[in-house]
Structure formats: C-alpha cells, structure tokens
Amino acid sequence: MATTIILGSSRSNGNTNTIVQALVQKSGASRIDLLDYNIGRYDYTNQNKDDDFIPLIADIIDGSKTILFATPVYWYSMSGIMKDFVDRLTDCVTIRKDLGRRMQRMRMGLLSCGSEEALLPSFEDPFRETAGYLEMEWIGHVHTWLEEDKLPRSVDKQLTSLAITLNTITT
Ligand SMILES: Cc1cc2nc3c(=O)[nH]c(=O)nc-3n(C[C@H](O)[C@H](O)[C@H](O)COP(=O)(O)O)c2cc1C
Numbered sequence: 001m002a003t004t005i006i007l008g009s010s011r012s013n014g015n016t017n018t019i020v021q022a023l024v025q026k027s028g029a030s031r032i033d034l035l036d037y038n039i040g041r042y043d044y045t046n047q048n049k050d051d052d053f054i055p056l057i058a059d060i061i062d063g064s065k066t067i068l069f070a071t072p073v074y075w076y077s078m079s080g081i082m083k084d085f086v087d088r089l090t091d092c093v094t095i096r097k098d099l100g101r102r103m104q105r106m107r108m109g110l111l112s113c114g115s116e117e118a119l120l121p122s123f124e125d126p127f128r129e130t131a132g133y134l135e136m137e138w139i140g141h142v143h144t145w146l147e148e149d150k151l152p153r154s155v156d157k158q159l160t161s162l163a164i165t166l167n168t169i170t171t
Contacts, residue, residue, distance in 0.1 A: 006060075006067060015072065023162060054099075065107060066166055112144065113146075142159065
C-alpha cells in the first residue's frame, strides 16, 4: 500500500519535515519535497505545462495508492507552496484528464504542523473537498506540533495510528 507524502514547507528541514520523517519511519512511506521541483502557479493559458508538475503527479499516481499532503500552518491556512501544488491539480481535470481519472482510484489524507495544538476546524476543508471533487477516498487529517523541538507523546501516538491507516488495504 504505497504512500507518497508531499512535503510543502518553505524549508526542507523544518518542523513539518521532522513530523514527516517520523511518519516515514513508522510507515515506510515515500517523501517528496516540493522545494526540489519547479512547479509554477496555476496559469489559465497553461504556459507552464512543461514544468515539473505533470511528470511529478504522473509518477505519484503510478507509484502510490495514497497521497498524504504535509503542510505547515501559515496564517491559519496551508503554505503557499502547497496551495500552488493544489491549484495545479486543475491540470488533471483539464489538459490531462487522463491523470485525473486515474486519481479516482486513490486515497488522500492531510498532515498539518502548526506551532500549537489549536487549529481551526476549517483547516482541512480545502483538502477534504478536493478529495471529494477528484473522487478520491478521504482518509482524514492529523494535526501535529512540536514542543521544544520534540514530538509530544499525543502526536507520536497519532502518527502511529496514521501509519497503520496508510498500510491498511481498502477496496
Ligand atoms: C508565515 C508563517 C505563518 C504562521 N502562521 C501560523 C498560524 O497561523 N498558526 C500556527 O499555529 N502556527 C503558525 N506558524 C508557525 C508554524 O506553523 C510552525 O512553526 C510550523 O511548525 C512551521 O513548520 P515548518 O518548519 O515546516 O515551516 C506560522 C509560521 C510562519 C513562518
């Protein structure tokens, strides 16, 4: 049950990455870092159709059953780099509908990392609704934070449960 975790932080070795690495250890999931790719903002005239987005999403679809978005909380919302990636999913329902159709068989989940436990309940809405629009199975959202640069026990337990979900076969 391959999972690809898509890290969308403004720094590759920050707090969200610490959480992602802990989940990789527990689940065996693969991690990709959006900072390693050249992915332009959504463009109505598709001038950026030859950047890294289409090959990257095609590889993820080929190799994964589950996409797990991992974003820091920036101003109560997802990061800008993650939003640019989510906006580009539009390409999968317009110029590359074949990719969008193949995503229908996949699962989507969300991992967020903020400065504290508190998070607006609406934070996950854009992801959950996007999963619904793309006819993907929504597997849920785990919110995390660090305390003195370490995983609190409750976060560690949630990551263990998430790892089990990621590796559980569903039809
Ligand atoms: C631009 C910016 C905005 C932030 N806004 C929030 C916020 O609204 N809520 C919150 O809990 N933390 C907020 N934070 C704190 C980060 O979510 C937190 O430090 C997170 O662990 C950073 O992850 P990173 O190291 O991967 O960037 C913000 C941080 C930055 C840099």
